Amino acid sequence: MTHTAPQTRADTGTFPEAMQTEPPVIEITDLHKSFGSLEVLRGVSIRALRGQVVSLIGSSGSGKSTILRCANLLEDSQSGEILFEGEPVAWRGQGIARQPADRAQVRRLRTNLSMVFQQFNLWSHMTILQNVMEAPVTVLGQPAAEVEARARALLDKVGIGAKAEAWPAELSGGQQQRAAIARALCMEPRALLLDEPTSALDPELQQEVVKVIKDLAAEHRTMILVTHDMRLAADVSDHVVFLHQGRIEEQGPPEQVFGDPRTERLRGFLSATVAA
Numbered sequence: 690m691t692h693t694a695p696q697t698r699a700d701t702g703t704f705p706e707a708m709q710t711e712p713p714v715i716e717i718t719d720l721h722k723s724f725g726s727l728e729v730l731r732g733v734s735i736r737a738l739r740g741q742v743v744s745l746i747g748s749s750g751s752g753k754s755t756i757l758r759c760a761n762l763l764e765d766s767q768s769g770e771i772l773f774e775g776e777p778v779a780w781r782g783q784g785i786a787r788q789p790a791d792r793a794q795v796r797r798l799r800t801n802l803s804m805v806f807q808q809f810n811l812w813s814h815m816t817i818l819q820n821v822m823e824a825p826v827t828v829l830g831q832p833a834a835e836v837e838a839r840a841r842a843l844l845d846k847v848g849i850g851a852k853a854e855a856w857p858a859e860l861s862g863g864q865q866q867r868a869a870i871a872r873a874l875c876m877e878p879r880a881l882l883l884d885e886p887t888s889a890l891d892p893e894l895q896q897e898v899v900k901v902i903k904d905l906a907a908e909h910r911t912m913i914l915v916t917h918d919m920r921l922a923a924d925v926s927d928h929v930v931f932l933h934q935g936r937i938e939e940q941g942p943p944e945q946v947f948g949d950p951r952t953e954r955l956r957g958f959l960s961a962t963v964a965a
């Protein structure tokens with residue numbers, strides 16, 4: 690079966706060869722995760738090198754978001770290893786006493802590995818500018834004037850500079866998501882985790898956010914992107930991972946995954962997604 694393969698960024702170049710000798714920014718090995726008796730991840734291994742965009746695709750419930758949440762210490766796992774820039778992301782203790790192994794690491798990790806959520810999660814009692822400035826000022830203790838200059842520049846970059854003093858409720862969903870991306874970037878993270886950043890938006894608003902994500906990919910930001918938007922995955926990814934019921938069913942460069950899928954499951958998934 691042939692598919693109308695979305696065009697990919699295969700020939701646009703990814704990252705300088707020299708950078709490939711450093712450890713991956715994110716390296717997940719043989720991750721297993723269950724919620725009670727429900728096995729959600731069954732031995733998933735994924736890595737993102739500096740400057741790479743890795744997209745996770747697959748049916749609802751296949752475990753994509755759980756991978757991001759484990760990588761960011763929002764969820765524990767049963768077994769497997771997660772390294773951020775070569776440093777283990779680990780938990781310790783038993784039962785309800787179990788917690789991330791090292792509080793300083795949680796802070797470092799959340800600073801360096803910013804997450805953008807499907808539902809934006811802006812603070813409604815703060816203006817857009819305050820939302821973007823909050824963590825660098827309060828968590829990192831950076832001077833407010835410096836952070837404000839950076840925050841305003843980021844809001845300009847994502848096209849909502851004029852909304853700096855507005856409240857989140859005054860913005861469209863697409864504008865709120867762009868503010869959430871500016872907020873993540875204001876931490877000056879080394880990598881971004883994007884969890885279905887366009888899924889909560891009407892189609893016409895999705896394109897505003899897609900443009901911002903494409904711009905970030907063109908800057909060779911390291912990103913793991915969970916998305917149901919196959920065109921976006923094809924456009925921005927260096928590597929695409931197709932998950933099925935907690936396992937990697939197929940993976941490869943986007944031109945292969947979308948243009949020449951090897952497994953019947955991926956072919957079926959792509960046909961169903963394109964038809965939807």
Ligand SMILES: Nc1ncnc2c1ncn2[C@@H]1O[C@H](COP(=O)(O)OP(=O)(O)OP(=O)(O)O)[C@@H](O)[C@H]1O
Nearest residue numbers: 724727729747748749750751752753754755756915
């Ligand atoms: N906190 C939780 N408690 C119990 N089950 C959970 C929890 N979080 C996720 N799950 C279950 O784990 C499975 C995987 O969820 P996950 O959100 O990772 O999938 P997904 O591939 O991202 O799906 P979607 O595309 O719908 O967001 C689902 O069956 C979900 O219901």
